[in-house]
Amino acid sequence: MTQIQFNLNTDVLKEAVMASNIDTVMKASIVLVLNAVMEKERDEYLQAGAYERNSIRRDYRNGYYERDLLLSIGKVTLKVPRTRGGDFSTTVFERYSRCDQAFILSMLEMVVNGVSTRKVKHIVKQLCGESVSKSFVSSLTEMLDPVVSQWASRPLNTKYYPYIFADAMYIKVREHNRVVxxxxxxxxxxxxxNHRDVLGLKVAHSESFEAWQSFFQHLQERGLQSPKIVISDAHKGLKAAIAKEFVGTIWQRCLVHFKRNIFTNLPKKEMDEVKFGLKRIFDVAEADEARRFKDEFIDRFGDNPKLERTLRTLEEGFEDAIQFLNEPAKYHPYIRSTNSLERLNQEVRRRERSIRIFPNTQSAFRMIGAILIDYTEEQERKKILFKK
Incomplete structure (x- = not known):
């Protein structure tokens, strides 16, 4: 059996390890990983797996005892394996006392976030001096799945959310020997x-009415009540699913996307007055004021043939884009667009670029779920600071 040796070359490791930002939300995941490492160490010491009978085993299992381990993110309690003879001793605690914990946490973060087993094996080799089997790395990731799944299925009936944001992004996944x-x-x-929460996530084949409907139904099954407003882009399937599943809910078209669509249709030259007039329409605090400025804009520029497409886009999407103005003014900066959700998507994208192609759908769900959990914890900390 291979004995894991712990030799740390920090110069090499710094080049191999991804940037780490594990937070307290990852404690449970780290406990699972470290418990699995100690279990493997005991198997190697005994020279026999669980329930395995052979002639070379050295001793027998004798349950566990609990021991605390202080990490840079706080204290965790581990289940330390025991043997009947009492001679087995794990090296996990010794490792943490002899090396920089941040590097080890980086390796664990990669496991949590669904990095391919090949990359994780490479980092483990840098950390431990020996390679571990692909099946062992895979078993760790499988143990971490319940952490994300439990969060993604948590009840949503503990509070009311008047404003919901919805968006979709695309990733690459390997499936049946193809990249899709x-x-x-x-x-x-x-x-x-006025505090933000992540409600949930779903990975599907494509963005469609059926997929959005299934996603919203899943949120409702977890106790989500119909909101006052759903803010999103103008995807037809998404709009249809909102109308179907949230009867009586208002749809707010993302104002940033809408304005971008309007300005895209403008001619390139001599449009300063037109741009000023368009910006004035939406730089208001009341819906009636926005309508008045829009009517003035159409009266002034309505006969300009160069603005035909711009005016048509404005007329078609105007009312859907100003629904937020009917809500209390304190919410206006937050519910006029999907910018907050897009920033979260950008964080997912930043992490996703290091992987490029997920080995499977579950790996994608695991990584994105871990990022969203971390975001949720960050919002909770902000909430506590706000109360103080």
Whole structure:
């Protein structure tokens, strides 16, 4: 059996390890990983797996005892394996006392976030001096799946969310020996205290009415009540699913996307007055004021043939883009667009670039879920600071 040797070359490791930002939310995941490492160490010491009978085994299992380990992110409690003879001793605690914990946490973060087993094996080799089997790395990731799955299925009936944001992004996944695009659905929300939460995520084959409907139904099954407003882009399937699943809910078209669509149709030259007039329409605090400025804009520029497409886009999407103005003014900066959700998507994309192609759908769900959990914990900390 291979004995894991712990030799740390920090110069090599710094080049091999991804940037780390594990937070307290990852404690449970780290406990699972370290417990699995100690279990493997005991198997190697005994020279026999669980329930395995052979002639060369050295001793027998004798349960576990609990021991605390202080990490840079806080204290965790581990289940340390025992043997009947009492001679087995794990090296996990010794490792943490002799090396920089941040590097080890980086390796664990990669496991949590679904990095390919090949990359994780490379980092483990840098950390431990010996390679571990692909099946062992895979078993660690499988143990971590329940952490994300439990979070993604948690009840949503503990509070009311009047404003929900929905968006989808595309990732690359290896499936049946092919690389395919898949849609990642993410929904966030603002509660009545103006604090943000992530409601859930879903990985599907494509962005469609059926997929959005299934996603919203899943949120409702977890206890989500119909919101006052759903903020999103103008994807037809998404709009149809909102109307179907949230009867009576208002759809707010993302104002940033809408304005971009309007300005895209403008001619390139001599449009300063037109641009000023368009910006004035939406730089208001009340819906009636926006309508008045829009009517003035059409009266002034309506006969300009160069603005035909711009005016048509403005007329068709105007009312859907100003629904947020009917809500209390304190919410206006937050519910006028999907910018907050897009920033979260950008964080997912930043992490996803290091992987490029996910080995499978579950790996994608695991990594994105871990990022969203971390975001949720960050919002909770902000909430506590706000109360103080």
């Amino acid at each position: 695009s898949k849609a990642v659905y993410i929904a966030t929300a603002i509660d009545e205290g």
